[in-house]
Amino acid sequence: MISYLKGIVAAIQDNSVHRHTLTLEVNGIGYDLQIPARLAQQLPNTGGEVQIFTHYQIREEVPLLYGFGSPGERDVFRHLLGVSGVGAAIAIALLDTLELPELVQTIITGNIQLLIQAPGVGKKTAERICLELKGKLVEWRKTAGFFVATGGPAPSIIEEVQMTLLALGYTANEVSHALHVVSEDIGLPKDAYVEEWIKQAIAHLSTEYSH
Numbered sequence: 001m002i003s004y005l006k007g008i009v010a011a012i013q014d015n016s017v018h019r020h021t022l023t024l025e026v027n028g029i030g031y032d033l034q035i036p037a038r039l040a041q042q043l044p045n046t047g048g049e050v051q052i053f054t055h056y057q058i059r060e061e062v063p064l065l066y067g068f069g070s071p072g073e074r075d076v077f078r079h080l081l082g083v084s085g086v087g088a089a090i091a092i093a094l095l096d097t098l099e100l101p102e103l104v105q106t107i108i109t110g111n112i113q114l115l116i117q118a119p120g121v122g123k124k125t126a127e128r129i130c131l132e133l134k135g136k137l138v139e140w141r142k143t144a145g146f147f148v149a150t151g152g153p154a155p156s157i158i159e160e161v162q163m164t165l166l167a168l169g170y171t172a173n174e175v176s177h178a179l180h181v182v183s184e185d186i187g188l189p190k191d192a193y194v195e196e197w198i199k200q201a202i203a204h205l206s207t208e209y210s211h
Contacts, residue, residue: 001056002054002056002065003053003054004051004052004053004054005024005026005031005033005051005052005054005067006026006049006050006051006052007024007025007026007027007031007049007050008024008025008026008047008048008049009022009023009024009025009043009044009045009046009047009048009049009050010023010024010025010030010046011023011046012040012043012046014040019034019089019092020034020035020036020037020039020040021033021034021035022035022039022040022043022052022067024050024052024067031065032065033052033054033065033066033067034064034065034066034067034088034092035052035066035067035068036068036073036092036095036096037096038095038096038099039067039068039069039073042069052067052068052069053067053068053069053070053071053073053074054066054067054068054074055068055074055077055078057081057088059088064088066088066092068095070100072100073095073100075140076095076100076103076104076137076140077091077092077095079133079136079137079140080094080129080133082132082133083128083129083132083133084128084132085125085128086125086128086129089120090118090120090121090125093118093119093120093121094115094118094121096118097117097118097119097171097172097173098114098117098118098172098173098176099173099176099177102114102173102176102177102180104137104141105176106176107129107130107133107134107137108134108137108138108141110130110134111130111158111162112126112127112130113159113162113163113166114162114172114175114176115129115130117166117171117172118172153179153183153190153191153192153194153197154190154191157191157194157197158179160194161179161194161197161198161201162175162179164194164198165178165198165201165202165205168202170205174205174208175201178201178204178205178208179197179201181204182197182200182201182204186200186204188200
């Protein structure tokens with residue numbers, strides 16, 4: 001119905017951790033869009049011009065507009081809505097917890113441990129998401145020309161590495177990003193010892209977030 005809106009940021013309301021409302025003025029009309037917290041943080045101040053990609057949904061006879069910073073985010077949001085038991089709140093929480101490349105890779109590789117870091121996502125829901133979307137996202141990635149990094153430890157040790165880093169207080173997004181960096185920039189082999197992965201990831205995270 002509405003593919004995107006280009007207009008002026010009139011206001012951003014912080015309703016809760018994962019509920020932000022953007023009021024976008026387009027040709028004298030104010031549109032209220034539900035947007036991820038991550039997008040709210042990236043938007044310019046009031047008066048700035050932006051282009052927002054939209055998804056229109058009617059829930060309990062109430063029309064709602066959801067807004068995203070890219071067509072890719074909107075595509076993945078729509079894929080998530082197609083999974084049984086996944087509503088808009090959970091889909092947005094996933095987009096907020098993991099950046100889009102990491103979220104797509106996490107689903108394709110069936111990484112349940114990272115998915116359940118999103119508020120409202122339990123183990124069964126995470127398993128259902130991976131089961132139903134793995135093939136769809138593989139195909140979508142091809143047609144969208146979407147690149148997903150492949151760096152990270154071998155499957156046999158990844159859960160232990162992630163559990164340790166998450167227990168230390170790092171977020172799912174920070175953990176995923178750190179493992180990619182350690183693999184691709186430092187060149188640590190996938191089958192290196194668990195302790196080495198943890199050591200290098202912590203070293204990167206400590207440097208990254210000390211500035």
